[in-house]
Amino acid sequence: MRSILLLGLGAFALGLDAYVIAGLLPIVAADFDTSVAVAGQMVTAFTLSYGIASPVVATLVPAERQRAALFGALLVFSVGNAGTAMATSLPMLLGMRALAGASAGLYLALAVAAASTLVSKERRGQALTLVIAGMSSGTVLGVPIGVLIAQESGWRVTMWVVTGLGVVAFVGLLATLPALPANSSPTLGQRAAVLKDPRVASIVGVSFLAAVASLGLYTYMAPMMGSAAMGGVDNITPYLWVWGVGGVLGSLMVGPLVDRSGLRPFTIVVIIMATLSAALLLLPGLASVDPVLALAPILVWGAVGWALQVPQQHDLLSMRGEKGGSVAVALNESALYLGSAVGSTLGGIALAVGFGMSSLPLAAGAVALLGLLLQITGVRIFMRRGPKGSEPAPARGVSDR
Structure with missing residues (x-):
């Protein structure tokens, strides 16, 4: 159950990351001296990469490497968000958002598959609910909190919080997630x-x-x-x-x-x-x-x-x-x-x-x-x-x- 909760924590970070930018656009646009319309392409870069990675990249992961791929996706997700927080130019910013989005799409696909194998068939629905609830609560509840943090401390601090959540999930899963069966997608x-x-x-x-x-x-x-x-x-x-x-x-x-x-x-x-x-x-x-x-x-x-x-x-x-x-x-x-x-x-x-x-x-x-x-x-x-x-x-x- 600890592994499933940690999978849900990673999904929470994903949900927060996907849409917290929506509340930060004016701040980010001012920081990079650009328009809101251009800054809004941060969301485009993330969600487009996410939408492509989920069905495409997941099919390229070998059946016996699902666990390693999950760790890799979560690690790259954290790197993408750290890069977002440290971005000094708009191209770098958009590139880091695309990197975070692609790894997020792969992570969620693998996390859902992992959660379904960690429990009995009778408890599978509960396990999947915890992962998906983590993502939705990250969007629904995490985004306003992220905006509050940004208003007090700056938008980069919010991105560091997202990065920290990803790192915590990564370390926790590294210690608790067992070997996964080789289920091909x-x-x-x-x-x-x-x-x-x-x-x-x-x-x-x-x-x-x-x-x-x-x-x-x-x-x-x-x-x-x-x-x-x-x-x-x-x-x-x-x-x-x-x-x-x-x-x-x-x-x-x-x-x-x-x-x-x-x-x-x-x-x-x-x-x-x-x-x-x-x-x-x-x-x-x-x-x-x-x-x-x-x-x-x-x-x-x-x-x-x-x-x-x-x-x-x-x-x-x-x-x-x-x-x-x-x-x-x-x-x-x-x-x-x-x-x-x-x-x-x-x-x-x-x-x-x-x-x-x-x-x-x-x-x-x-x-x-x-x-x-x-x-x-x-x-x-x-x-x-x-x-x-x-x-x-x-x-x-x-x-x-």
Whole structure:
């Protein structure tokens, strides 16, 4: 159990590292004498590398070298964050963020696999929950704490804290993690074969668009809420906390909703995407009246953004079975980080060409509407047809899904 907790600590550092920059952009931009749009590419570098490393690099690790690769990934992750803290130029900064992101993607894939082998099958769910909860709590709870540290001591101190957490996890795992069984991961060909299933592709597409909208916009939370058009907020921390609290509530509530409400995951995703769209589109108007009013859509945004993946993963596992489902879920996770990278890049481009901060949530809301449209058209059609060569599934209306 100690090893699993330490795996969770590493995941906590990963979750903190992935999005704490969102709250530090104005500080980092000022330190490097650059624009917020350019500084925002730190998130792009991290999440793009993460999204590529998780499905690609993990397949290159020999089955008998999983334990060594896990240590290597965690060590490189710590080096990447130390390099971020010591960066003296923007290219170095972006390079270190890419290094940290790639190693983070590999670490989480290996940590999840390791946790599943360290306990009996009956306790596997609990072990996996501890690792994934470490990552989500790093994002939801760790980010506001990291921002507070940065406000008091500077953003580089926050990055040293992330580095320290990674080192502690590394040393602890080095002392406690036993040898791991040689379980080979799916090849790139096997992963690509799963993605060729139009049902999987359409669901992953919805997750990608949701991430472009939700996580992409989150990158610019601090400068967005600090702009005059959005109320000129001086302290972003309460808004990050509210977004995080919404994330915790959404994560806790969606599971029972899927299991016991009688609603199909398809319908729940429709509700989530519609709610996300509405929250993002309402955000600028409410913030312009009073920034306190913006707390309501931010709470909803955090809740539905974090809740989405439970019904998505449920559908992927249900349609592909245990083996194929795990590959589909991994692809879905990659889509989230690639979507975050695309969203932060597009946001930076929009700001660079002169769009105002208040236009970002409107654009994000439009992308979420595209995800809703894909859900009620493509996902519905392909799930009714079933995989190629199978008998068509019984026709169901949206209300039955």
